[in-house]
Amino acid sequence: MDVYESCFVISETPPSEEEMDVRKGPWTEEEDFTLKAFVNIHGEGRWSSVARLSGLKRTGKSCRLRWLNYLRPQVRRGNISLQEQLLILQLHSRWGNRWSKIAQLLPGRTDNEIKNYWRTRVQKQAKQLKCDVNSKQFRDAMRYVWIPRLIERICASSESHPGQPSTTTAYMDRISNMNSDQITYGNTSGSVQVGPSVVPELSGTSSDSQDAQVASVSDLTECYNPRHVSSNLISFQIGSGLSSENLGDTWNIDGGDSMESVWTEENIWFLRQQLYEDDLN
DNA sequence: AACCCGAGCAACCGCCTCATC
DNA sequence: GGATGAGGCGGTTGCTCGGGT
Structure with a gap:
């Protein structure tokens, strides 16, 4: 004993x-x-x-x-929010299937939950685009379409609460800063940074900003809207062989319930530390 | 109403690493 | 230094439920 x-x-x-x-x-x-x-x-x-x-x-x-x-009492249940989706995509592009490592940066989420999210939602998108989830084509689509679109929706969501001090805005500022020195998208040779600077113009009255607050994560109903296409996306589409028709039909982004409170200064600082340490390794 | 199918998710499995003896 | 056991992790399976026919 x-x-x-x-x-x-x-x-x-x-x-x-x-x-x-x-x-x-x-x-x-x-x-x-x-x-x-x-x-x-x-x-x-x-x-x-x-x-x-x-x-x-x-x-x-x-x-x-x-x-x-x-x-475990800390376990968060329920929809994966937009911010969480963004983080999962970003961290997966960096670390691959290191689910437990990714989960460490998503308070209350388990590696199993993130893994399930990836398998059910992200791999479904790859399937619909008829490409492998590990293919360059899909990774590019993620970097130049999905992630910017998520950022756009997060921004739209925070703008829809003009009176409220939003930690999401703070988070996006941090991500923006992080993009300059930490997170890049694209090949190591010719990386492309994606942040608010390349986020397409927001349509203030768009239903998106409403949806972003309350949309349920369980369905991938909101289709990609071509009027938000950014210059990055256009060049990506031309270069990638993915037609806008194809993307317009298949590239969906989940909604999600708000988890702004999760994005405390402490968590953001921790995230930056993790990414920095990862760079050193 | 019955059946089929796919999505979502909980849980298991097998492998790996690390600590202990 | 090898054997063994525990914990951790990623991959996979199988069940449930809802929607479509």
């Missing part, structure tokens, strides 16, 4: 995972309650011990996963 286990009063040696019939599949409310209560009392520790000592017929891994992805 190790130190962690010795903290508990145990009348007899608990069965190992092999000895008990291990449960699999969806967790019941009762199991959730048991695990939550156990972790709340004893804290996160040795998951294999948690599994044994809590009486749950689950593996340590299963307990850990359930706690981290679902029961």
Whole structure:
């Protein structure tokens, strides 16, 4: 018995995972309650011990996963906001499928959730564009169409709250600064920076600005609107072989509920630190 | 009403790394 | 230095649910 286990009063040696019939599949409310209560009392520790000592017929891994992805109080549930989508796209273009690393910069989001988002939403876009998600064509489409479009919508969203001091605006300022020294899009040889400076003109009365506040993330209903096409996009379309017709039909951007409060100075600073450290490595 | 299909998501699996013995 | 176990991570699977026919 190790130190962690010795903290508990145990009348007899608990069965190992092999000895008990291990449960699999969806967790019941009762199991959730048991695990939550156990972790709340004893804290996160040795998951294999948690599994044994809590009486749950689950593996340590299963307990850990359930706690981290679902029961943890910090877990945010619900739609992925525009800001989060933008960050996921940016960080994925930088780090690839490093889901846990990306998740560290999205407060309350789990690597599993981000991975699912990528697989269901982003890969769907690639499929609709009939290109591989790892292809240059798709990466370019992401950099020159999707990300600028997201930025546009985030800006539109913050402009629709003129009276409110928006942390989104602050975030976009920071991203703008970051673009100059940290985040670039494109090949290493000829990178293209994408930030508010290349965001297409906003149509103040556009329904977009309304949508951006409340749109649900679950559907990809809002089609790309050609009247917002930026010069970058035009040159991209000419160069990439993707027709505007093609893009106009398929390039959609989710809405999402607001998470502006997440973009605290602290988080933005942390993000910059992470990106800076990553550059050094 | 029944069936089919795809999207979304929770959970599992297998591999890797790291710590401990 | 090798063996072993635990934790972490990314890939994959399979279930549920809603929409379409």
